[in-house]
Amino acid sequence: MNSKHKHIPVRLSGLADGPHALEYEVAPGTIELPAHFRSPVSIDVALDKALHQVALRVTVRTVAHVPCDRCLDDVAVPVDTEFLLVYTHDNSAPASEDDDVRQINVNDPTIDLTEDVRDAAMLCIPMRVICGEDEAGNALCRRPIPDALRAEAQHREDPRWDKLKSLKLDQ
């Protein structure tokens, strides 16, 4: 993991203490998002650097295109989410599972946001995606819904998801 290229690097070494605003834009494939993600991913980082600690508020925005469960037409799913991270130099602090405080690597003081951004973006995709429903509960699908496709849709698997699932196990 340490030898991995950092696609969303936050270099702490050159930053003065105080607030900073950083912006990134990456292609979804660069950070191993699945094929549903085709639009660039923009990442805004509001960062507050103190002597021993760095707090980051990370905002992730993009649009995913997920096939409708009913008709397989593309449904645009907006992704607009944020999360907080705290990194510290103080390795005497007890490593608690509850608060998400992480250690800054003194030999390589560059935080990589890649995995956190990928996880946050994927959490924005609901389990069930449909084109929508009118007030009476009728599907707003513009395409017909063949029964065969409907059954098939439940078994569609993107092989790239498998890779991501196995990555999760390593954490």
Ligand SMILES: [Zn+2]
């Ligand atoms: Zn549909």
